[in-house]
Amino acid sequence: MKDWPWYGYLALVAIIFGLFFFLYIKPKNEEINSIKTERMDIEREIITLRAKKEEMDNIEEEIKSMTLILRDLETIIPQKREIYDILRKIQQLANDSRLNIDKFTPKGEISKEFYIEWPIAIEITGNYHNLATFFDRLSNFSRLFNIEDFSIRATRDQSQSITISAKSTAKTYIFHEATPEEEKGNQ
Numbered sequence: 001m002k003d004w005p006w007y008g009y010l011a012l013v014a015i016i017f018g019l020f021f022f023l024y025i026k027p028k029n030e031e032i033n034s035i036k037t038e039r040m041d042i043e044r045e046i047i048t049l050r051a052k053k054e055e056m057d058n059i060e061e062e063i064k065s066m067t068l069i070l071r072d073l074e075t076i077i078p079q080k081r082e083i084y085d086i087l088r089k090i091q092q093l094a095n096d097s098r099l100n101i102d103k104f105t106p107k108g109e110i111s112k113e114f115y116i117e118w119p120i121a122i123e124i125t126g127n128y129h130n131l132a133t134f135f136d137r138l139s140n141f142s143r144l145f146n147i148e149d150f151s152i153r154a155t156r157d158q159s160q161s162i163t164i165s166a167k168s169t170a171k172t173y174i175f176h177e178a179t180p181e182e183e184k185g186n187q
Contacts, residue, residue: 075142077115077173086143086172087120093141097134098161099126109174116174119148125155127163138170146171 004012087106094101103123110117124131131152138145150168 074175077144077175089141090138090145090170093137094124094134097126097137098130099124099134100162102165107169111176114176116176118172118174120170120172121167122170123165123167125162125165127161128152131164131166144173 087104091101091104101122102125103121105121107119107121110119124134126134135147138147148169148171150166152164152166155162155165
């Protein structure tokens with residue numbers, strides 16, 4: 001080897017460098033390229049997951065908002081088990097307004113698609129101002145009531161506290177959730 005010309009040494013260095021390149025650097029370069037590709041795939045997946053998380057956060061906010069709306073609606077349109085308490089409260093409103101309830105007759109329920117109407121025939125005696133107070137209090141009641149078929153007439157035997165008689169139908173509404181059997185029947 002000592003007798004080699006300078007280009008022999010150069011060829012030996014080139015061969016050693018070539019072997020080093022093909023056996024060490026090229027596989028490492030391919031591994032680096034593979035890691036870069038994997039990193040870009042992971043970055044794309046992270047971007048997709050962030051978008052999905054943002055969408056999920058929006059959905060959760062919407063669920064919270066709809067839950068609050070549902071709670072508000074449940075105060076307006078009660079479940080069946082609460083309706084008798086509400087009827088007692090209406091009777092209490094009439095008593096607080098110094099009215100006499102002569103007739104308080106719940107009628108049959110009328111089933112609709114998402115709710116049930118429950119008409120209640122009411123006959124009240126008292127004076128005009130107390131009747132106005134009763135309807136004002138009823139309008140501020142947390143539950144939904146519609147007054148229909150309303151009529152007022154003067155009583156025959158009037159006193160200071162009883163001058164009129166009023167007849168009406170108060171309709172209240174009950175939330176009606178379709179059962180799986182009803183949903184199958186409608187399809």
